[in-house]
Ligand SMILES: Cc1ncc(C[n+]2csc(CCOP(=O)(O)OP(=O)(O)O)c2C)c(N)n1
């Protein structure tokens with residue numbers, strides 16, 4: 056990929072996530088989507104950059120703030136929105152909703168709503184690859200809040216001890232719900248935690264998609280070539296509330312505004328335009344293309360069929376093969 | 379005084395903090411965020427960060443620290459955001475809190491209160507919709523409370539704090555916004571007995587916590603059919619108030635247990651077994667049960683509704699009990 060091609064690709068990826076989530080927020084207000092909805096608006100560079108470094112047969116484990124991860128992993132906007140509408144056409148047939156997107160075809164293992172719950176699973180996926188001699192990588196995303204859980208420490212230790220091919224991706228947006236990192240960690244330099252387990256770890260600017268992509272490429276290459284687990288701390292910020300219920304009493308508007316100035320989409324776009332690498336026509340076309348994708352997805356979700364109630368107890372156990 | 383379940387709970391915490399300096403609240407987002415369900419809203423400003431302690435996402439550590447602080451002479455209120463996350467603290471609750479007194483031959487006591495939100499009904503899907511209070515009620519050494527009314531939300535906490543042993547309080551997520559009347563001088567209530575919320579003669583509807591409002595609604599519907607249902611609110615899930623269960627069953631001779639937990643190996647199974655063990659010959663119908671479908675609770679509204687106990691299902695089960703045997 057040429058530099059320009061890669062930059063456009065990252066910009067398009069981020070724009071797709073942004074529009075998908077803006078659409079979700081609108082649909083939430085219109086009560087088409089219910090339950091908890093956590094958007095990553097502002098953090099798009101993280102998923103865009105890391106996903107760009109993965110191969111199709113790698114695995115991804117994410118959190119409840121995972122719409123963008125699913126989309127960029129290759130799950131269609133159609134099936135993501137249909138899922139949030141509780142429709143049969145959704146990627147989990149309406150059972151999972153926003154926090155539990157899963158997709159076997161793209162090896163997207165969720166969608167986990169228990170903080171740090173995905174880390175041990177990622178270690179196990181990597182263990183299976185290791186034991187079966189496959190050169191695949193498992194990318195595990197989690198918020199900085201997860202760093203306080205025992206499962207984080209147990210998982211990092213295990214991955215390092217057994218030298219497993221996991222890429223730990225810490226999305227450090229400075230807050231776990233309403234509690235700032237400084238109130239929850241005695242050591243706020245999170246890469247040091249990984250280093251304590253002998254895991255190579257480095258931070259990157261999570262508002263800069265090119266920087267994330269570069270850091271991820273280096274880390275993924277190292278993991279894939281047998282270098283054991285690696286850890287990325289991506290410093291980012293969520294522009295919106297934690298979920299749709301959060302009155303945001305814990306941070307002031309000026310802080311949010313100062314991060315919004317570093318909007319990863321606007322930043323990359325401005326850089327490219329300043330260097331004459333993105334014409335106004337290209338940008339307009341990109342927006343139109345993405346808008347059309349999301350409009351189509353809403354129509355698809357609207358037109359879907361609610362999962363029949365008779366199917367409620369399906370998928371609890373393996374179904375006998377039909378002759 | 380008009381109030382809500384949420385405000386009543388907050389008033390209870392405030393009162394406990396004022397009355398006893400050893401009381402403090404700790405948990406995730408109890409301070410700066412204002413409480414995940416806004417129960418502790420404003421308390422950080424009132425009592426400061428020493429006594430309204432924001433914790434990291436470390437359920438096992440801060441629950442265990444609550445046990446240690448209780449052993450050390452404090453009266454902690456640990457807030458676990460929801461029962462779903464209490465699974466990360468299960469070892470501390472079950473292996474430490476519940477056992478220390480007995481295991482130490484009575485030397486140590488753990489005067490700890492753990493509060494947590496429970497239940498489904500808000501389209502939060504499988505990992506955020508557990509009703510595991512019945513599961514905790516399986517554990518000897520714990521006292522399990524399920525306040526269902528504003529008065530119990532206001533009054534159970536203080537009494538729980540006076541208990542020298544660990545008490546778990548389960549607050550159903552759908553109850554927080556429920557309004558109610560409270561006497562101006564409302565205060566502590568007992569944590570031993572069940573309460574008849576609606577007297578009746580034909581069938582006993584036995585429930586607790588989040589399903590109480592729905593069961594009362596079902597009783598109203600049954601009344602229009604000429605069926606006079608008695609509604610028993612268990613209030614305390616361990617130890618169960620056997621006398622109250624006996625009183626209602628020997629009065630109506632028919633019982634339906636309504637429990638948002640799953641049916642297999644559940645609290646409803648326990649209650650049903652106790653009724654048949656002791657009152658088999660008093661019964662005019664088999665004990666009925668309305669529980670959640672045995673699946674992880676799904677997200678989609680229509681599927682979630684199909685999985686949970688509803689007034690329709692309670693009405694149907696009560697009718698079946700009343701019409702059993704003709
Ligand atoms: C074990 C557990 N405890 C508590 C929660 C409630 N909760 C959901 S998200 C969240 C904050 C997590 O913050 P972080 O890991 O930084 O991720 P972010 O939301 O910032 O992306 C909390 C406390 C949970 N889901 N799981």
Ligand SMILES: [Mg+2]
Nearest residue numbers: 198199230231
């Ligand atoms: Mg965070």
